Amino acid sequence: MLSVEINGKKYKVYEDGFLVDLDQWTEDWAKFCHENDPNRKGEELFTDEHLEVVSGLQEYYRKNGIAPMVRILSNVVGRSVGRIYELFPSGPGKGACKMAGIPRPSS
Secondary structure (H helix, E strand, O other): OEEEEEOOEEEEEOOOOOEOOHHHOOHHHHHHHHHOOOOOOOOOOOOHHHHHHHHHHHHHHHHHOOOOOHHHHHHHHOOOHHHHHHHOOOOHHHHHHHHHOOOOOOO
C-alpha cells in the first residue's frame, strides 16, 4: 500500500493512485487530484462545480456501491456529458472517481 501526504495528512492509495478508503476523502485530496491530472491544462481552476460533481459521485456510490455510468452521472449532477469531460479531462471514470475518492470503475 502506498501513501500520499497532502498538507500534513497521509492518504492511503492503491498503485493506480486511487484512495483506499473513501472516509479519508477531503477537499484537499480533490484539489491534489485536480492539480496532478496529467490531462489538465494548467490554467484550469478547481471550482465549486468540481465539488458538486464529486459530491454527486460520492452520494451515488454510497447508495449503490458502484460508480455511475457517465450518462447517469450527468443526470445525477445536472451537467451535460460534455461538461463533465471538460471538468475532468481524464474522464469521469479515472479523473472524477479518483477525485471523489471512490474506486476506479471496471471497464
